[in-house]
Amino acid sequence: MSLETDLFSHLRPSEQALTAYGFRKTDDEYLLERAFMGGKFRAVITVHPDGTVSGKVMDTELDEEYIQVHVPGAIGNFAAAVKEAYIAILEDTAKHCFYSVPFASDQANRISEQIFELWHDRPEYTFQDKNYAVFRHQDNEKWYALFMQVDADRIRAGASGQIDVVNLKMPDEQIEALQSISGIYPAWHMNRKHWITVVMDDTLDDAEIMDLLKTSHELTAGRKAGSVHGVWLVPANPSYYDVPAAFKREHGTIRWKQSTDVHVGDIVYMYMGSPYSAIIYRTECVETDIPYHFQNDQVKMRKLMKLKLLHEYRPDEFPFSLLKEYGVRA
Known part of the structure; x- marks a missing residue:
């Protein structure tokens, strides 16, 4: 790994900062040339279109590249001093022209x-x-x-x-x-x-x-030993949202308001109001805690869950009259 790759792998350039720092744009790249060590050497730093950085040090008297800065284990006090000065330029460039990201790619x-x-x-x-x-x-x-x-x-x-x-x-x-x-x-x-x-x-x-x-x-x-997936019953008002059309449009998986402590893997039954007035869908929760901010006169939402359709019931299988017999109240 080169000096430049090691230093800049978790950094990304700011075009505005590059220009302010003294880089000049050539085609799709940004180029900086900076003399150091009393003008004996010149750092040439290039920021490529993909954000990667390459560099070289030129010996101004000989007008050729001073490769010792990129040779691992190069010995000698003078070579070490040149390398140290060049690294200082790279670090200052990183400080003023780049911002940090967690990963290289x-x-x-x-x-x-x-x-x-x-x-x-x-x-x-x-x-x-x-x-x-x-x-x-x-x-x-x-x-x-x-x-x-x-x-x-x-x-x-x-x-x-x-x-x-x-x-x-x-x-x-x-x-x-x-x-x-x-x-x-x-x-x-x-x-x-x-x-x-x-x-x-x-x-x-x-x-x-x-x-x-x-x-x-x-x-x-995972869940605690002996625990089972939760089972939930949520209401849906066909006057406000066409659930059948949503399942069809989204290929059997829809996003729904999450107002309870639902977990991935839980079973969620959907009770549809008039004209159904019955449980129509059995779904599985496949994603939770999706940030979402919406509010109107009928509903207020702060997060969503994602429900995958498992089964569609006939309206006469679980009507509200049957649910009442098992203690379900509106």
């Missing part, structure tokens, strides 16, 4: 933000190595995702550089099939019978990774 950062939007979890750096971060449940503290930046050849034979990956727990019976998909590999540094490693370099799109992540989240959630 753009996809890893996007997935991290979606995790926060979904479950309000932020990465925890439980290891001394900043390239390893975990996402865990807030109640049982179990991990459901381990983000890592590793040497690419540890995941893909013959690959070079480094790559962001995430370890996810999957049903044992699906592990082998999942590993046949491009971008999914046997788990790195975890039990391969239960976990997989997914590369976050856009081989899989965000939605595909989030689907896998939701499975891992559910498998690691």
